[in-house]
Every structure is written in structure tokens, then in C-alpha cells.
Amino acid sequence: MKKNLLIIGAGGVAHVAAHKAAMYNDELGDICIASRTLSKCEGIIESIQRKGHLKDPAKRLYARQINALDIPATVDLIKETQSEIVINLGQAFLNMSVLEACLETGAAYIDTAIHEEPDKVCENPPWYANYEWKRKDRCMEKGITAILGAGFDPGVVNAYCALAVKHHFDKIETIDILDVNAGRHGKYFATNFDPEINFREFIKVWTWIDRRWKEYPTHTVKRVWEFPVVGQQPIYLNGHDELHSLSKNIDADSIRFWMGFGDHYINVFTVLRTLGFLSHLPVKLANGQEVVPLKVTKALLPDPMTLAPNYTGKTCIGNIVKGWKDGKRRELFIYQVSDHKACYEEVESQAISYTAGVPPVAAARLIANGAWDVKTMVNVEELDPDPFIALLDQMGLPTDYKEIEPDSPASFNGTVRDLETEIAESTVTVTVSAADPMIAVRPKQSP
């Protein structure tokens, strides 16, 4: 049984995780929220108090200032707070320093995204092999529980894969993970989490096709699919963290990720990317200043935290699994629908943060009670999904299932084989300008 929780980070996801942790502090013990900016941690604590979410008032809920890139300082903080579980929800640049601090102190480690270095983007797959898995042996030797990618996607969608293997399929052919936000924030343009991390997801599309990594230009493969609850939605083939562990741990021919974008989003994104505003590499201004364009873009876009009060509509995230069960073809959509307004009413946050912030607390509860305290480094799909899915059902993220008639009009059309054809016939064209070495993506003219 592990006790006392340290949450690193004070953004939207940490806000939700802290609320949920407070609601189960009888199991988790004292909760410390630590980030570079103390006032942001204190703001989260005020929100928890305003909502009356601290279940056991005898347990502590408090804030600390920390630069989590500083490993000795993080070690000291873990020791001072006597935290046996650390949920790392800071920027993805912090992952390895926080993990090192856990290795040194023996605390369990949970994160929700793959480690990134500020000056590198979309490195060679599988990304987990570049940083995380290099530390797996040390976790095992020291008996450290490290659960990687335990948000929604990566996280719950990985557990959905494990569920499919354990209960629903004898053989899996393809898994398509779909992530759609059918909500409206009322702003001209905004990202739902830190733009600096968000846009890095869309630089290259690494995807797992026929048991090989393939790279595509961003936003070149579009489908429109009829989702449960949120209806018809446009989605684009995209790269995503979870493919980088599922490709190793799940026996399937192809595992792909699709994200929903409206035409307006694609247009604004294309303008910004093509002109270089999403670049993480510094440019020199006429006045000699060196500036990273992506940091300017971040400063100009709305703070994702400010979107929550006016957000309406729902998200739908889940896995379409195709394969065989009991000698018959099967196509099953395992999914979760969240409502922005309901999330805001519960924890003063929007659904994107909610879906990412609840699962690591479920994982922490499973480490605390021993079910997932595996004393090594794992990705979520390597763990028993049943207790996790059961906790999420209680904690605000119930799982739904939809049987789809294989090869029917309702099917998520497209087999592994025809993806190249689909790209060729897509409603989006990729044009490489002779004059510019940049790839410009423009919607085809409708006939």
C-alpha cells in the first residue's frame, strides 16, 4: 500500500487530477501540488475547496514551488512531502528528470505523455525507446513502479486495446483510435492544451501499418465517420504517443490514430505551419533578438485554461477494433463520451483536460491499493485493464461499446491495404511548392 501523492504541474490536466485525487484522499493520503508557479497550484487548491472535494479533511492538500528539471530539488520535494506516488503532469520536457527523482527516492511514477526534448520534434519511432524504455531495466532492478502514458490517449485507449485482447477478440487485425472533440469554445482559434506541446503532435504523421512504421504528411488522409452521440465528424490520420507502445505490445497488423479537425482549424493550422509559426527552432529578428516562433504563437493564442467556462458540446474518444471472435468477423467500437459543460460543473475544467486528468488518478489508486503496483516500468496495455476500467466507470469516464456490422455502411471503412489509394483519393491534396521547401497542404477545390 502506497500513500501520499505528489502532483507535478498546475495546468488544466493537473487541475482535474488534483480534484479527483482530493475526492479519493482517504485512499491516496496527503496531496501536494507542485509547479514552477506557486500561485497556479494555489488556484487549484482554491477550486477544490470551492467545490468541497476534499473527502477526508484530516489529510493535507498543499502547494509547493518546484523546477522539476532540477533532479536534486525534485528528490528533496518527494522526500519532504513523503510522497510514495508521483503523477507527472508538467510539460513533456520534464518527464526524464521527474522519473530520475522517482528512481532515486523509490516513489512510483505516472505520466500521460512521452518525454520530449525542446529542440527535437517527432523523433524516430518508437518514441518510448528514445528515453523511457532506456530506464526500464533500472526500474525493474530498483522495484520502481512506472506507468507510462496513463491519460486518456495515451492511457485509456491502451487499456481498451488490452480489453479487446482479454475479452472481445481471438485475433485482432486493425485498431483505429479516434479522438474527436465536437465541442465549441467560442474563440476564433485555440488549442485545448498547451499549444507548445499540442502543435508538436502534428509535425509528422508516424503510423503503424502492416507491422511497419510509415510516415505521412500531416492532414493528408481524411475520413468522415458517423460517431455515436456526436454524429458525423471529419477525422484525419495523425501520429500519437500510444502507437509507440501498442505497436510493440499488441498483436495487430495495423494500429492507427485519427483526430477530428474542422475546416477552420485545418486552415488556420496550415497557414501557421506553412509560414513557420509552429517552429520550435529560434529565428533571428531584424533587431537581433532570437525568438522561437512557437513560443510567440503560444503567447498569442488563448490560454487553454480560459476556455473551460464557455465550452459546450461533447468529446468522443475510442478504439475501433476489427478482427475475429469465435470464428466470426467482428468490429467493435469501445469508447467514452464526455460533456464539456458537465465537466466544468463538476471540477471547473473542460472535457479535454477532464479525460486526460482522471485516468492517472485511477492509476494512482490502483498503485495505492496494490493492483497495479508492478515494481517495473510498463505501458498501460501491459496491465490488467479490468480494475482500471471499473474505476473509470465510477470516476466520471464510463466506457461504452458499440457493435458494428463488419463491412456494412456503418463500418469504419478502409482496410489496411487501401490506405495508399485513400491518400490518393483524399479530399485533401499535398502540394510541395517548387519555390519553397515547405509542404503546403491545401483543400482541393470542390468540383
Added chain:
Amino acid sequence: MKKNLLIIGAGGVAHVAAHKAAMYNDELGDICIASRTLSKCEGIIESIQRKGHLKDPAKRLYARQINALDIPATVDLIKETQSEIVINLGQAFLNMSVLEACLETGAAYIDTAIHEEPDKVCENPPWYANYEWKRKDRCMEKGITAILGAGFDPGVVNAYCALAVKHHFDKIETIDILDVNAGRHGKYFATNFDPEINFREFIKVWTWIDRRWKEYPTHTVKRVWEFPVVGQQPIYLNGHDELHSLSKNIDADSIRFWMGFGDHYINVFTVLRTLGFLSHLPVKLANGQEVVPLKVTKALLPDPMTLAPNYTGKTCIGNIVKGWKDGKRRELFIYQVSDHKACYEEVESQAISYTAGVPPVAAARLIANGAWDVKTMVNVEELDPDPFIALLDQMGLPTDYKEIEPDSPASFNGTVRDLETEIAESTVTVTVSAADPMIAVRPKQSP
């Protein structure tokens, strides 16, 4: 007779002006090109030598480094170079310091754009009254010739107004100045001159309607007109420098300016403007850096100088004048067509820089020979247009005329009266988002 020319600035327009001045250095004397960056001045001199454009090889053509915001340094440079004529083609922020240096040394002054302060954009009209005209009395007292706005627009289009008054109309009702670049540079997006100055033109639309200033949001009034040579082109009501003197000096009910933009330009501009990338006011980044977004945009866009070699197509700039002559209604288009490729072959520059860079040299020749050496501050329309137009005919910017049947389908439709209706019925809508205090302009869906 005035001798020796100092050109301040080393951008695209200065490049053209230096070429043209070299071609008439028997009249103009020694030529010094001075800017902050000496190597840029030297590059222009190399281009002139490559093209063999120095007419009188006995006259000097040389470069100097100068910070033209430094008035004493500029005074010293004018004295050292014994320049009696200064063509100021630096950024518009320099105008008043260069003018002050001319006032102190007695040199004649020519510029091509209205003075701007870096921290102010689209001040109250008429803009010339904010800085230039405040110094008119001192020019008169000291006998300094200062010709304001002597590029193409402002500049030649002002002379077209004077031509219309002098030769072609008894009474003018409306003048519509049209500026269309029907060329292609092959880049995803670029401005034809310094983005920092260029975008400042499109923040507000100040226009002179019914003898009053009216302000409109940018890109809200669109027309499509059949131009000579370049054919049907979309143009948008826009503010522009020349309106700020023509409104005072030309007896007409309305004087408006229209600029041609394609849908792609409008789209990219709208994204950048709406998100704040065109702002001249600094923003603070998460790392504490203070950055002016417009300067970042400038750093990311192609250097306008690099567009020239691949530019194809033509520009068409001119004035549609409507009114009365000899008791009959008349509508006359006075215009100029330039070809990007021809300009590049002649002076290694594109047509936008060419049309702006030739006229100030024609003005300098007229000061040198006394015809325009008026010993006071004037805008171009206050001068006799005939010798100017005659020089431009020789120097590569011949003027054309097209009679238009008034109130016919060929007419530049729209009277002063129906502009409000036109705005209401325009193909462009202005939507003010409830959530954002910014104005977002989006093309209407075609039916």
C-alpha cells in the same frame, strides 16, 4: 541647379532608385547610397555595375553606413557627400529625422511614404498633418524643397489627379485609385515590400467619402473590375497615404483607394491579423522575453528582395476619374502597367519596387533642373504634372489612358451614395465574435 544625390535606404525601392539615378548621373552628379547595413548598399552598387548603368563614369557612385534616426550623423553625411538632394527610401520611421537633417543642411528632400512612429498605427487623418505638414512653415522660411510621397502610390497617382484637373475635367466628382498586382512570385505567401510597413496599411480603412473621413474594417468592401491588360481582378476598399493629401488639395466629392488581393492572400492575412501576428505592440512570452509579433512575422516571411528573379505577370495602377468635361459626363482611367520580368531584366528588381523607385528619381531630376525646385514643402498633386509624366514616359513608366462610357457595364460601378449598400451586399462579411474582441473577416459562402 542642384547636384549630388544621397539615397537613404537599401531595400527594393532604393535598389531601383539607385539604378535609375545612375542612368541619369550626368544630371544628378555623385550618388551615395547609405543605410544601416553597408553590405546592402554595396550589393546595389554591384548590381548597377553588372548592368552597366552608370552613365557618366566620371561621377562617383559609393556607399556609406548610416543610422538615419541620428539627425547629427545624417547632417554630417549630407555635408560630407555634398548632397543637395536626398531621396529618403528607408523605413517610414526615419522620415522626420531625415527631413530635419535636410532642414539643417538646405538639401532638398523627397520621400515615398508618410512618416510613422513605431508604436502608433493608422493615426487620425489626415496623416500628413500629424508630422510632415507641421514642418511646412519651416521649409518655406528656409527655402527647402520637400516633395512628399513621390513614389507611385502615393506619387504618380497624385500627379494623375493633377493631370485630370489640368487637362481632362472641368469638374471632378469621384476619384478611385486602383492598385493591382496581377503577378505571381511562386511563394506560399509573401509581401512585396517590408512586411512591417506593408501590413500597417491594412489595420484600418480610412477613406474620403462625401468630403468626410470614414472608417471601415479592412477587406469588407470588394469589387471585381475588368482592368486593361491584366483583365478581371478582385479589389478591396483600403486606406492609403495619398488620400491624406488629395483630400485637401483636389476638389472632388470622394477619393478612394482600392487594392487587389486574391482569396489566398485575404485568408492568410485574416488568420495572421485575427490571431495578433500583425501587432506592433510587444507581447510577453512564457520565458519572459518581450517580442513584437509583427517583427517575428517579418522574420518568417520571405525577404521581398528575394522574390524578384521568379516574379512573372504585370501590375496595373491608376486612377478612375469620374466627372464632367465640356458639359458632358466623363469617366477616364489614367494608368500604368508594368511587367515584373521586364523590370527584373532591366534593373534586377520586381515591378512593385520598380514602380515605387523610378518616380522619386524623376522628381530628383526635376529638382535638379529647377522645374520642381519649389523651395517649400509640397505633395505631388500641388506641382505641375506635365514634366513629371513626360519624364516617367522616358524612364520606364509610360502613362496610358482609357475612356470609359459613363454608367455603362464597363464603368467602375458604384456611386458615392451607394457605398453603404455595397458594403451591406458585399461578398465579404464582417463578423464580430462575442467571445473575442477582435474582428474576424470571413468570406461569405457562395450560394
